[in-house]
Amino acid sequence: MKCPFCGHEETRVLDSRVDSSGFTIRRRRECLQCKARFTTYERYESxxxxxxxxxxxxxxxxxxxxxxxxxxxxxxxxxxxxxxxxxxxxxxxxxxxxxxxxxxxxxxxxxxxxxxxxxxxxxxxxxxxxxxxxxxxxxxxxxxxxxxxxx
The missing domain is CATH 1.10.246 (Serum Albumin; Chain A, Domain 1)
Known part of the structure; x- marks a missing residue:
C-alpha cells in the first residue's frame, strides 16, 4: 500500500477491524518512511x-x-x-x-x-x-x- 503522504511503497498495518455489516475491513496503517498514519477500507467487489x-x-x-x-x-x-x-x-x-x-x-x-x-x-x-x-x-x-x- 502506497503512503498517500510521501508515496513510499511500504506501510504496516496497525489495526484491522471488520465493520458491523461484515462487508468492509477497516485497516489503520503507518508509513515506514514518514511515520504518517492513515486508514484504508477493503470491500468485496462483485x-x-x-x-x-x-x-x-x-x-x-x-x-x-x-x-x-x-x-x-x-x-x-x-x-x-x-x-x-x-x-x-x-x-x-x-x-x-x-x-x-x-x-x-x-x-x-x-x-x-x-x-x-x-x-x-x-x-x-x-x-x-x-x-x-x-x-x-x-x-x-x-x-x-x-x-x-x-x-
Whole structure:
C-alpha cells in the first residue's frame, strides 16, 4: 500500500477491524518512511452492475455517487462518516443480494431513503426532496407528517 503522504511503497498495518455489516475491513496503517498514519477500507467487489437512469441510459454502478448523495443529505448533521459508510454498504449489500445486473435509479433511491430514515430524519427529508423532485411546500409537509405519525 502506497503512503498517500510521501508515496513510499511500504506501510504496516496497525489495526484491522471488520465493520458491523461484515462487508468492509477497516485497516489503520503507518508509513515506514514518514511515520504518517492513515486508514484504508477493503470491500468485496462483485461483477459489473449497471444503473438504468430515468431516461433509459445505462451507466456503470458507482458506489461513490451514492456516498456523495448520503453525505450531501447529512451535511451539517450529527451523523458520523462511519455511519454514512455503513448505510451505503447496506444499500450495496441489498443490491448485490438481489442478483440483478441492472438496477434502476428508483430502486437505489428507495434503498438510500430507507437507510437515511433510520440514520437521521432531517437527512431523510433532504434526500427525499431531491429524489422525489418536490416542487411545492405541501409535498414537504406530507413527508414530515408521515414521519411524525410513524413515531
Amino acid at each position: 461483477g459489473p452492475v449497471f444503473v438504468v437512469k430515468k431516461d433509459g441510459r445505462r451507466e456503470k454502478f458507482n458506489r461513490q455517487k451514492i456516498l456523495n448523495g448520503v453525505m450531501k443529505a447529512c451535511e451539517k448533521r450529527p451523523v458520523p462518516l462511519e455511519n454514512m459508510e455503513k448505510a451505503v454498504d447496506t444499500v450495496i449489500s441489498k443490491l448485490q443480494k438481489s442478483g440483478n445486473l441492472e438496477v434502476s435509479t428508483a430502486e437505489i433511491g428507495t434503498l438510500v431513503m430507507e437507510q437515511l430514515k433510520a440514520l437521521d430524519e432531517v437527512a431523510y427529508v433532504r434526500f427525499a426532496s431531491v429524489y422525489k423532485d418536490f416542487r411545492e411546500i405541501d409535498q414537504f409537509l406530507e413527508l414530515v407528517e408521515e414521519l411524525k405519525n410513524q413515531k
